[in-house]
Amino acid sequence: MTSARGRAAKAVTLAQVAAVAGVSPATASFVLSGRDGRASAGSDATKRKVREAAEHLGYVPNRYARAMRTGRSDAVVLALGTIGDPWGVSLTRAVRGRASPRGLSTVVLADESWYEFLTGYASDCAFVTGADLDPEGQAKIARLARSGIGVVAFGSDLEPDGFDVVTSSSLQAARDAYDLLASRHENVAYLATSAPDVAEGVRTVTRSQALVRHAQDRGRADTLTVQIAEQGHGRSIESCLAWLASPERPEAVVCATGYLAIAMQVAAVRLGISIPDDLELVSIGDVPGDAQFFEPVSYYGVDRVFDRIAGIVVDRAITPLDGDGVRHVLDWRYFAGATTRDD
Known part of the structure; x- marks a missing residue:
């Protein structure tokens, strides 16, 4: 035998x-x-x-043989750059939930070699983040699309050119979050994991830059405190504990991400600080429900963002692009939670 x-x-x-x-x-x-x-x-x-x-x-x-024979690979690639980002984890879960029933596998690329990888890998659709941070990103995505790969690129500075673009700018949300708290607090703090570079001529403006410049434009730069928290869930909490226990304890904080807002919540509870009576928090970006420990965080974000992006990606994997591509604009809005006052 x-x-x-x-x-x-x-x-x-x-x-x-x-x-x-x-x-x-x-x-x-x-x-x-x-x-x-x-x-x-x-x-x-x-x-x-x-x-x-x-x-x-x-x-x-043999996926490669089948791809050559049928023109399909039955795979969706998510070029996310990292596997440690909770945003990417939530998106992967949403894409997998839509892709699996359609017979599509979900592949996650956890480093920045998206262009090199995709030039040699058959996929029905690739979702690429970070291309707008590369000066050659637009041209690279266009070359991939011309080679026959279905591409959905995530970025505010990209334009459809044989591929789809999903744009979701948080810049105005950052300004609005500051205005919300500045309307009832003379001093507002901003919590991030790195200091914003507000120098002129920066190619890509971040939410941090937009918020700081907005405070400067309003003549309130001297009332804005920028606090830096260490990265990593445990280290962020420790940073927030030290800050809230200091004489410089804030009363109103805009958090650069939802997970920093969670760290602030944890620290406040441990120190017996009442939210929102003694401390108001607003996040730029949502917090998935299964990651929240306490009452919902007030945040600026996109409604059903992961499900909507997953739908765009899987639809493109099923139906190849016919034309220049589509620009999908996902607008941000305010979602009131329990970390801000009703007024």
Whole structure:
């Protein structure tokens, strides 16, 4: 009898699986590609015979061969740059939830080599973040799109050019968050993980830069405190504890991210500081519900942002682009929670 190791030395073909199962290669392909919901895939008994034959023979699908044959890879790539960002984790979960029922695998690229990776990897759609931080980002994305890869790029400085763009600028939200607290507090603090660079000529304006410049334009730069917290959940909490326990304890804080707002909540509870009576918090960016420990944070964000981006990405994977591309604008608005006063 031929061992599994012996069979592995010579790749098992789809035709061999079909022959053992007693079906056509087309039917075997439908069943093993994850698209067996179609009528042409056969009955439940047929599907079972195909899967049993594939398991017995040790058949492993060749994605590259199938991509060359069908023009599809049945894969969505999320080029997120990191796996430690909670935003990316939430987006991955949303994309996977939409992609799996459509027979699509979700692949996460956790470093900045998105261009090099995608030039050699077959995918039905790639969602790319960070391209607008690269001076050549627009041209690189356009080259990938011309090579036949479906691309959805995330960035405020990109324009559709054979690919889709999702833009979601937080700059006005940062200004509005400051104005909300400045309307009832003479001194407002801003909590971030790095000091904003407010020098003129900066190519890409961040939310931190927008907020600080806005306070300067209003003539209130001397009443704005910029506080830097260490990165990492535990270290951020420790930073917030030290700040709230100091004589410079703030009364109103705009947090650069939702997770910094959570760190402030934790620190305030440990120190017995009442939110929002003694400390008001507003976040620029939402906090997923399963990450919140206490009452909901008041924040500026995009309604159903992860579900909406996931829908755009998976729809493009299913339906190839026909035209220049679409610019999807996701507007930010205020969501009142329990960390700000009703007034």
